[in-house]
Amino acid sequence: MSLQLLVLSANEVEAFIPELARLRIEVFREFPYLYQGSLEYERRYLEKFLHLPQSTLIVVQDDGRVVGASTALPLSQAEAEFQEPFRQAGLEPAEWYYFGESVLERPYRGRGLGVEFFRQREARARALGYANTTFCAVLRPADHPRRPADYRPLDAFWERQGYRKRPDLLAHFSWQDLDEAQESLKPMVFWVKNFR
Template identity: 30%
Template sequence: MEYKVYRDENTIEKFQFLAQIRLEEFVKFPYLYQGSMAEEKEYAKEYQVPGAILITCSVAGEDIGVISGYPYQWNQGKSAEVEAELATMGIAMDEIYYIGEVILIEKYRNRGIGKQLEKMLVDTIKKDYKYALVITVERSLDDPDRPEGYHYKNGLREGTGFKRLKNEIIYHWPVKRKSGIREEENVVSVWVKPI
């Protein structure tokens, strides 16, 4: 396994891989994201900020996983309720680092690679930030597109010290349902932990 860190404007070097893996993996439940390369190019702009980090993992020269993030202050204003809740916890926006995603090609999952990517990112940021923040997509238990036997993996977040906030954020994105593709409101849970 080879890990490589990209920072600030250099994150764009791995944009194609990040976009590709997001389009392939996030179409699955619970994300059901039916994006396009044009939408991914727009999303990539979030990583063109000071403090952005993208770490890849490769095997024999082939990228198989990625973690990304940037200082949460660049996300400020997306949810007044979440920001107010963080403030009541005594957490300032400039103390938080947002971990955008940890994605692995399916055949490389459950080998500890995701944990290693997250550890590398946290080790890189902990001298400058006090908290890590992640979001998870959740859909109702009776969602018609929920695969049989599907269980949310929130225990993974709780088991690594993250605390779920009471408030959630709603994002809009194109969702691929069995009934077709449509723009939907998607509720995400917010998790934070000291680092």
């Protein structure tokens, strides 16, 4: 495999939007997200990176085909649903750099790309002057009917990257699960890291 990791500037994002939209829908259909997804929503979501110069969008290509991606942006520029738990906890969203998704096609997992996504996004956060980084993950019950028997939560991996779970920072975000007729709110818990 000839893997190439690209850190895109805002003006380079547009050419990758169709492939990134496909990848996000493909990966987020898996447990625990179970995301129905639509190309129209994905296009709108990804287009915002065209207008956010402090954002980060990382792409992994294998022989020119997009097989992985990761995003980040100032929390103050993320959706209000993700800022509100910080405000309620007395934390200023402007002091945090928010990591969006990290998505990889199955054959590329377990090869260190997830670690590299964290490394690249943290380097960008530091370069922009942030001392705090955060991301959130959906909470699903242990007995969820779509939970695969071999599912392993990523908590231990995130802890190895220096993050700690903050159960007091809880957001609710809406999307349509694969087996839902319409969108519903999903609880999402934040993980945080401080560089100082």
